[in-house]
Amino acid sequence: MRETGTGRVAVVKGVAGMGKSAVLEWAKLTARADGFDTLVVTGYPLERVRVYGLVKRLFQDLNGIAEPAARERLGEWYGIIAPIFGIIPRQPAEPPDPENVLNGLDAVMRGYLTSDRGPLLMVVDDAHWADPSSLAWLANFAAQITELPILIIVSYRHDEVDERLCESLDALDRIAVAGLGKLEPLTLEGVAPLIRHRFADRRVDPEFVEHCHRCSEGLPQTLRELLRFVEEKRIPPTSDALARHGRAMRQHAVYAYHKGQFDERFDRLAPDSRKVALAAAILTPHLTVERVAQLAGLSGDATRAAAADLRRREILTAVDDRDLPWGFTHSLVLHAVYDHCFEPNDRCAMHARAARMLREDGFSAQTAATHVLNMFAVPDEWAAGIAVDAARECLASGVPKAGVTYLEHALAEVAPREMRPLILYNIGRAHFVNDPPASLEPLQRALEGCPPGELRTNIICELGRSLAFSGQLDKSIELLDREIRKTPVGQTRQRLYADLFMWAAFWENDASFASRAHDLQRLTVRLNTESATTRTNYSLFALVAWYGVLSGRRLQTTTKFARAALGPELPNKERNGFSWVEDGWGFEIPMVLTLTFIYCDLFKEARELLERGMAELRANGRQRSHLSYGHAFRAMLHYRMGRLKEARQEAETGLAMAMELGENTPSKWYAAGVLIQTLIAQGDLELAEHTCRRIGFDDPAKAEQAARVLPVPAIVLAELRIAQGRHHEVIRPLTELGERLRAQGMDNPAWCPWGLLLAEALNAEGPQQNQELAKKVAKQAVARADTFYAPVAAGQAKRVAGEVEDNVNAQQALWDAAVALEGVGADYEYAKALLAYGDRLRKDGHKPDAIGELERARITALNCGAIPLQTRATKMIEALVGGNALPADHERAESDEWIEEYTGGYSPFGIPHHGESRPDADADRSETWPFRGGPTRGSEL
Incomplete structure (x- = not known):
């Protein structure tokens, strides 16, 4: 790799005891001697459930890093990665996108590969015990390293792979360097020097070597344990000794780590050594002298002495953690201690103490919760709370489903009865992200046993959301309606109302929309738009505005509430705006507020809210x-x-x-x-x-x-x-749509121009043509658009009304349409209005003026990229001025000069440019409330 400068992946496979870890240790030492930086991590079975657990231990430098340094180190990925590593405590209400998390971890990894550093060796041992999220990232990153100075070496037991890891390990196998892979057992020639080195002070007979090779089957760890047994039993390495001890050697090679055989070995240890071994088995991979001493109930000196004894007996690798990391000589030894050497209740008790100890030492809730998973039938409020915190960490890491493991265990084994609603609530939240219907059952169970209070409100809101996303909007609204009737007046009730009105606003078949709109009016009548401070108040303002759009009430009041939803106006005339990721709230209300601004033609406000929201979503990895x-x-x-x-x-x-x-x-x-x-x-x-x-x-x-x-x-x-041109196909569905919307009281052409399209279809030539009905429908749409009084809706309606008319009123309607749209910023609709007005002038014999307006329509359509409009305008102009009279676009003078050639300036028929005087709307077009009947000064609902 040093010669080519290209990244490589190597995979080492083999059964337990095959020597994989020894190969990786040799690679690590060799690389360091050759100037490589190294990142080393080992998988452990107790941590298989911890989301990105392996990655967190791989990137040790990020653990405990201060926030300013973390911001510099993580850059644009800070908002996504920092919560995962516990750098900031914030736990979002919704998870980041897994792909964004992977990209963020890629960026962290590339931070180790800067030009001022040497090549890098990454070693991942025992990957079959990695958590799925970490291994998925590793496989994803390994596929990108061709141009990077990094060598990745991964080892795993191919016969013990969890099915959740198969896809990632298969991906690593496919990109790994050919020639490595599955290790083979040691040959007789390979075993002989190891045995002779172990018994260097004695003669070793070839028959003894052959017997050891047969017993160990060439597995290095089995051979090591067999030779330890030979030394312990003082068996001479001779052929004569085989007649007496050969059978015992063969049995020990097979059963060394089985319960009966290992128990005998463990029982021969001193009491302190047994305590230290048990504590080390519980705490791996977080071993220190202090922690082991605390868990074992020994002093530091006693712990070190016991560790020295365990090292001599080839159970532990180190006496102290100052020079070498603690650990067992092999994972087979660790498992034998953990599985065979505890009294029935001792292991559970030690896990409970270890969980508290690690949490107090600053480890994550997930790290502590891996111990909670090994506590059984012990009600423990603290442990249940740790499971909840761990689930929230999983949510923050983008793998919410992993949190269900902690929560379901807590529910079954450690949660007191009064905590069950909280546990079930968090199970529902975890399921909601990827499978909303699966969240319904735990949330409904949580609600059954939950008394009034903040938690119950949260459960109701989450269940309402799950029902909405499961296609059961009617049940969501029914649930919230029922809970509101039970809830006293106050902030809690307002919060429930905000959710109710939000989901009702999206309910397509809400037969109670009009009365619901009136209820919203009554609820918010006493809220001061200038002094509100809570997210609930701002959400209600946004919903008042959205209901105003849906029902087509006056623009002035609708926009007043829409702006108030962004917060109080600051001295610089700006407003703080809505958070799209605030805990406890979805992004639906900022969404409807954005739509409100769009349909009210407040494009600047819509753009600012949308850009802030998109940036916030990205920064939080949504x-x-x-x-x-x-x-x-x-x-x-x-x-x-x-x-x-x-x-x-x-x-x-x-x-x-x-x-x-x-x-x-x-x-x-x-x-x-x-x-x-x-x-x-x-x-x-x-x-x-x-x-x-x-x-x-x-x-x-x-x-x-x-x-x-x-x-x-x-x-x-x-x-x-x-x-x-298939006009006849749309008449019936548009008529039915219009009837339904009018019955519901939400007929506004700004968001649903069914009447305008129906009028166009009825006016078109064909068997469906009904011009009188088209005129009637168009006039009704104009009336509704004028009531709402948004420029684009008004301009669209008047354009269609002018197009379906064929009398002197048509020109005025089209002039009104073009004037309404001029300078608004809706250039496509403006081009259509100019085209229609120019065509009307042409039909009425005002050729010069028609050419001017059609040219403006053509230029506007060209700038929009509206090819059909541009083409129609061009053809109309050419027909008026002569087939070849128009020069190419790039040769033509500015549009004002072109127009003046034909009009000699603006005639009474010309549309004024933006900035020129234009007829104002009726001065009295305002009202104080968007709903019929005015505000009701009754008691709050």
């Missing part, structure tokens, strides 16, 4: 499902602003992330919906249709979700069918 939503919302924002290229990129990224997580990931509907809309705007109808079929927008069984999806799948499909 799941790709969260980030896929973030990319989908970015795409929605870009699409709304007419940035079609960026919208497509973000939508494709979000969709790819969602599909990696599985076919049932809800975020795929958000990303795919805006992707299809963007493809329609760009003119790529073939890919739009492919995406539509791939995700299932054309399959009612898939598209009809229990939870609300935005953009609405029926709207996305209708837009595609209209773009394809």
Whole structure:
């Protein structure tokens, strides 16, 4: 490796006692002599459940590192890696994405490979006892080391591999250097020098050597134990001695580590030596003289003396921990002591004491909890609490399922009755991450035995969330509604209300939306938007705003509450904003607040909230499902602003992330919906249709979700069918959608423009054409959009109304549409309005003005990347000025000059540019509350 400079992987396999550790020890000493840095770690059976346990011991320099140094060492990965190594105590409510954790650990590993350091040898011994998460990282990293100055050597027992490790070990085998691999037993020629070296002061007969080789079967550790037995029994290494002792030698080679044989050996030890051996078996791999002495109940000197005796008897490797690390001579010896030499209750008691000792010494809850796993039928509140803390560490490490092992053991063996709801609650949280339906049963059991209080509230909120994510929104809302009726007025009740209104806002078939909106009004009527301080208050403000969007109430009040949800205004006019990762809260409320800003055309606020949220999600290593939503919302924002290229990129990224997580990931509907809309705007109808079929927008069984999806799948499909000229297919589904939304009281074209699309379909030529009905539907949509009074919704509605009209009112409606959209920042909709207005001017005989507006439409569409709009505008202009009158885009003068050629300046029909005067909206378009009936000054719900 030193010659080539390329990274290599070597794997050493063999049964127990084959000499794998000796090979790795030789490699370590040789590498150090050759100038290599080394990282060495060994797997131990008691730590197989500890998430990233092997990695934490491998990266010893990160244990106990101060926070400033950790920030410098970990860089951008600090927020993900620091909680895993216990550098910061924060335990997130949701786990980081496992892929982000792997990338963070890769970055830590590369920190050992800087140019100012030598090549590196990484040694991983007994990998068959590694925890699955550590070995998965090792296999992933090992596949990337071709260009790195590192040699990785891994050993494991191929006949004792846990099935959870098979995939990682197979991956290491595939990339390992050919020629190494499975060790073979020592030959007779290999055994002979070892035996003669052991008995260097005596003559060794060849027959004795042959007998030892047969008894040991060439296994180095068996041979070592056999020779120790020969010395202990003072058997001469001669052929004559075999007649008397050969059978005993053969039996000892086979049964040396079995209970009866090893018990005899152990019983011959002095009492202090037995105590030290037992304590060492419990504490491995965290051995120090002080800890062993404390657990064994001996003084330091007595412990050292006992260790010296155990070293002479080839049980321990070192007398003290100042020069050499403590340890057993072989894992077979460790297992023999641990499995055979304890009295029935002593081992459990020593594990209980070891757990407390290690926790007091600053070790992680998981390290202590590995001992709790070996406590049985002993109610212990402290031990149960450690299991809960360990499960939270697993959550922070991105492997929440591993925490279930600690929690289920605590539930069965050590948790007092009063702690059972807490244990079950944490089991439910651990299951929720990857399997929400699996979380329902433990959470329901937790609720049954939990008295009123903070824990019960947390269980209710978590169970409501699990029901929502399991496709049972109705049951989630029923649960929260029932609990609210039992809960006295106060912060707890407000928190439950926040969850209730949040899930109800996503319930597609909520027949009680109108009354629920009124309840939300009554709940928040006394909350001061300028002095609120709690996350519950801010969440309620966000929900008031979102309900205002859904129901189409006035923009002024809706945006007032949306901004208030970001916190009080600071002296610099900024607001602190919403955390997307705050413990105890999901990211759903920041999500609906982002949607609120998008549909209210507050693009700056939406962008700032979204960018802060995405950065926070990344810094905390959150799941790709969260980030896929973030990319989908970015795409929605870009699409709304007419940035079609960026919208497509973000939508494709979000969709790819969602599909990696599985076919049932809800975020795929958000990303795919805006992707299809963007493809329609760009003119790529073939890919739009492919995406539509791939995700299932054309399959009612898939598209009809229990939870609300935005953009609405029926709207996305209708837009595609209209773009394809299949207008007749959308009339019935759009009519049914509109009737349902109107019945629910949530008919706002800003978020669901069913009426606009229906009017377009009814106005198109064909057997379905009904122009009178199209005009009626369009006028109703204009009225609803004017009530909400968001510029984009108003502009869209007036454009469609103008397009379906064919009289003198059409021009005014289209002028109103273009004016409403001018300067808002929604360039794609603005281009469509300009195109429609220019076309109307053309039809009405205002040729110069038509050319000017069509040119502005063409330039705006060009900047958006809306190819069909650009093409239509170009053709219309060419038809008006002559087939070849338009120069190429790159040769054309600025658009203002081009327009003036035909208009001589703006006519009464021209749309003013942003910054010029424009007709103001009605001055009295405001109200103090978004819901009918005004605020109710009754008692709080």
